[in-house]
Amino acid sequence: MAEGLAPARLSRTALRETLVAQIRDGQVAGIPVAALDSPEARDRAYTALEARGLVPPGATEDEVTATLDRFRFLDLYAEPDPAVTEAASAALARIGRTVGLMQAADLALDAASLASIYFLAAIGLAITFGVMRVINMAHGEFIMMGAYTGYVVQQWISDYTISILVALPLAFDRHLRVPASTMERLVIRHLYRRPLAKNAAGHVRHLHRAAAARPKNIFRHPGPASSTAPAWLDERAEASNDVVSIQLHHASRSSSSQRSSIGVFPLHHDAHPPRARGAGGNSRTPTMAASMGINPDRINMLTFGLGSGIAGIAGVAIGLFAKVTFELGQDYIVQSFMTVVVGGVGNIWGTLAGAAMIGGVQKGIEWLNPLNTLAAQTYMILFIIIFIQFRPRGIVALKGRAAGD
Template sequence: MRAFAAAIVAALFLLLPIAAQAQTAADILSGNRELVEKSSRQTIGPVIAALAASGDPQAAVILSAWADKGLGIRKSDGAFFLITATATGYALKTPDGAGAGQAARADITELRPNAGVRGLIAAALVQFRLSDPNRSTRLAALTAIARDASPDHLAPLRASISGEADPAIRAQKQRIERLLTLRFDPDSAARVAAIESFAGDLGLDLRGALNPLLATTRIATTGPAPAGANLARDLRPGTDLSEDEAYALLVSVGLAPARLSRADLKAALIANIQDGAVAGTPVAALNTPEARDRAYTALETAGRVPPAATDAEVKAAIAAHRFHAVYAEPDAAVTTAAKAVLDGIETRLAAMQAADLALDALSLASIYFLAAIGLAITFGVMRVINMAHGEFIMLGAYTGYVVQLFITNYTLSILVALPLAFAVTFAAGVAMERLVIRHLSKRPLETLLATFGISIALQQLAKNIFGTQARPLTAPSWLDGALVFNDIVGISYIRIAIFVLALAFLCVFLWLMKRTRLGLEVRAVTQNPGMAASMGINPDRINMLTFGLGSGIAGIAGVAIGLFAKVTSELGSDYIVQSFMTVVVGGVGNIWGALAGAAMIGTLQKGIEWLNPSNTLAAQTWMILFIILFIQFRPRGIIALRGRAAGD
């Protein structure tokens, strides 16, 4: 008791200078020179706290210098100085910031605080940085706290909130304060209130703060869980944990001996053979695992082998003990609140993940629709299996690349590239129809082989002109980034632009087909070419224009796809299979069918990829198998076309 009283008196004596001196940083240093000079984490805390609470603007400068080994004591008189190393010694400043000349290195004792003292100083500096006039300094302090929070940060953070004038920083401070409260506040009710205030929040920082509160450790007991333990759940060996894990837990806490391996058992029995028997059991009788276990137990009882558990003893030990998962957080109210909030978060996360998956599917469907719309027109009207359709997509992408070589303004270049790609691929489509397709009318196999050959030729031509290296097609700066709704749901602006472009083409196509003479003639030829010819419509002309129109739309799709995909000679081959699947599944020759097919295939592909994210090739395979099954039951597609496509 006398020693304890003496320690209290000594501590009070050490603190007297802090209370007695004026509230300036220089006076606090001078009054506690011995503590500062021989500082340690156990003794220096009151001095650092007094500096932080002094209200002296120089306190932050002194603390920063101290942490960075920029504080020294002159040996001759014990005066403190802010020191800066020079070639000949130190440049000196008084704690008030006034210049004090030069000093030799031998005249100054440089203070070198250890890691513990630097940690106390860093915590004290938080309040200065959180209230610094410079906005970036305050943000940097908040970032540092969020990255590596400690209980020491809570009080200065709370103190800085009321004086914060910036609404954004104030909101950030309030959020971080609640995160620190739920982790470090000694008041259970305050922690629970902070946790409940985050109900419905999906922030990653919140989940990072709540998950440690629900971390559990496994314990083994001979009865109920220890009194005062915050029990998460009872564990059943064989269900919640394996028997090996259960017994290893018993061994780790000293409730059971180490398990006996088969090799150790055999070696122990061999080493203890005496007169043809082991512990009274003839060697010939040790022909079963049970007999060998009994022999080892007898040796163990006789003290001839170290204690170890046989298989039977392992099972008995597991059955005789109980296993529990116990929260590392001792406060049950805190863990209950944290679990409730996290359960709500998981529910909302599932909904958000479903929404994000739906956005991805919608984005992919718009790409497939844009790629397939031209094929839907040519395949529906002419019944031509155009294997070179993907190469028209590739030609459109390369057209956009060439345009950007001459027009460096990316927005203007895209505006020029879209109609130019249409014109280039429209002309290529018309030329193909006039030179090849027309001469293979009603011969689908020859048409397929011919267009496949043209596809290979166009790919090789692109390689000869542009090389095999991927070429950039750069999107305008206003398409950079993504529209982010929260940490889970987001979609890139490029994909939004492609979705809008697909909608625009849908509207243009519907107008063309429903409101123009060309559309009327195309619909007539699609449904009954013979009757259309008898009414004065030239089916050959319609076929040519239709093929050119479908090819031109593929070129525009190529520009759009090239904004996020690599522009190479194989670009089109990546989309030709999906384009055909879109047309066949949706319904040949029907724009609404193409839209429905694109939506179905995009959703199906994203769904399969979500179920098996590590293997995209498997996703493609499963999708094709599903489509094969689908067309067995609905061979004409989702929306069947009446007329020639229906077999009339």
């Protein structure tokens, strides 16, 4: 055996011939020949012969592995023609650029998808707090109820496209009329001048809905439900070549969420300026707004219903790709608050900017560490805390008298 190397490996044929040569009285090293009916038994017999010094030593798997680990094996190709080498280097550079661009496109689609989800979930909360200064702790439960609305509609309407077209206005109207408007009339309107009691009432609503909306209590469903997206929305196109292949289903998901929420932007630039000014000034000076012919109570009721209705629409959209459970709202309420605070309280464009920043940064962190999404969310929260230290009013801060509220 050469120095530093393991003994030569023994083939199965050579092992069999060696054992046949060592048969004595129907046994090999004290083992009956009839018992040598498996490779493991024959290996034990050879090891026993090796211990007695009757056969040359053979290499075990561990010895072979340990010997190979001490060496590095390289396949070196030396091309004598410089033209071939330059062409190969240029092709390799082009491939590297293509892979980089495709990875950047994939990351951008992931970020846009996550940002659109956060924006859709948070925009109703931004409207409610921006106009009424009400922190709706039950916002997550309205999202959950919207998701279950889409699920129930699909149980009655088998066509997935038609079911979505029915579920979206149904979820909005169901939240706008009942229970959001009723809740605002019965509870919230009595607490506008008592901020702590107003927030406590919102938290009570959150706890009550979280307990009452369990699937087994309302829908007699034993576990998580799921809504099915239409084929045209769930299909996965591919942008691929011989090097990379990227699925573009994130684009359809992102565009779906954006189409569901794009109708909210006209509220930021209302076609009726008096109504827009009335909604903006109602929360700051309700008495002055009333003296100008604006009904503050009606504005507050419609605003709370509108924010809750948009949360219901968000629930229908989110239910198409997420498991519909009674904890769905709790999963998105934290992200909604972070999106509103980072973007700027009471500003729709700020909410969009906050969702874009949070989605982009979180997906960027996940790209750096794809095996640990929980760590990405932790780093995202730390980033938000640091960001708020430098911009406490958010990306798009309110100006004028609104900033002092």
